[in-house]
Amino acid sequence: MRLDIVTIFPEFFGVLDVSLLGRARAAGVIEVGVHDLRDHTHDRHRTVDDTPYGGGAGMVMKPEPWGEALDALLTPRSVLIVPSPAGHPFTQRQARELAVREHLVFACGRYEGIDQRVVDHYSERTEVRVLSIGDYVLNGGEVATMAMIEAIARLVPGVVGNPESLTEESHEDGLLEYPSYTKPASWRGLEVPPVLLSGNHGAVADWRREQQLARTRAIRPDLIEKP
């Protein structure tokens, strides 16, 4: 998989060399390119934004630098991902779908966002996904991109050491994960649930499923499909 990120803050992504993604890059499982949008400006001030048509507060990112930057990166097999508070929810299902794709290009907006014509133009030519990581607003797309890259990259074969560990996580089966415990068996008067010490794998599996359902009903009833 190749990831390309376009941003006015390329230094923001220096951290991508740490943790599992760093190992995946070193192993050649994932290639990452970070690109400064300002390298695609041609005025003395390297201008990337301007005032919004129709008035209003803030600035809008100009389409020309984005066009030049994305033309240089996108291929017919790319997926262009545009983080936006107005986007579709980024979910584990999205992460799984994107983890098997060959080339992801992230367009990190700032200010009030990117001129709409950029999404419209590329939607005619390639797959574009406008995605939000949650019902809150960030200052730009960089944090959302980092979150999405971590959620996606960890699902790419060869990135996580033990693929088994990916199968019993929250949202992987549509439910929240069960509570986990480790030694000591007793801590500050709190005991590990006895079933987990029983050695009865069937009973442990049943208990864990019940815990998942109870947690999901209590915390995220929206995740439980309506009949």
Ligand SMILES: COc1ccc2nc(C(=O)O)sc2c1
């Ligand atoms: C201007 O670019 C932005 C601004 C806010 C924002 N908020 C996101 C979110 O997923 O919550 S993505 C995003 C991109």
